[in-house]
Amino acid sequence: MKNLGFTSLPLLVVAMAALITGARVADAITCNTMGLSPCIGAMTSTAPPSTTCCSKLREQQPCFCQYMKNPSLGGYVKSARAKAIISSCGVPYPKC
Numbered sequence: 302m303k304n305l306g307f308t309s310l311p312l313l314v315v316a317m318a319a320l321i322t323g324a325r326v327a328d329a330i331t332c333n334t335m336g337l338s339p340c341i342g343a344m345t346s347t348a349p350p351s352t353t354c355c356s357k358l359r360e361q362q363p364c365f366c367q368y369m370k371n372p373s374l375g376g377y378v379k380s381a382r383a384k385a386i387i388s389s390c391g392v393p394y395p396k397c
Contacts, residue, residue, distance in 0.1 A: 332364035343386050355390035366397035
């Protein structure tokens, strides 16, 4: 798989931060993309996701459709790399 590249890392961080002010509650979970920061290493390389990343993905799973609909974040959530990370963590990919 291809790396996202150094220039994509700041965009990923900005996209994740963009939702902080608009966090919503879904199934009693606070949707906060900053909670997914442990996954940045896996997203920007071919490294496997950490156990913390997988835990955060499971925690934020009810929020995935909301994230996918966000123009700033949707491309990352829908990317092949994100799908691979979600799958390797054993988290079902959403059907929105």
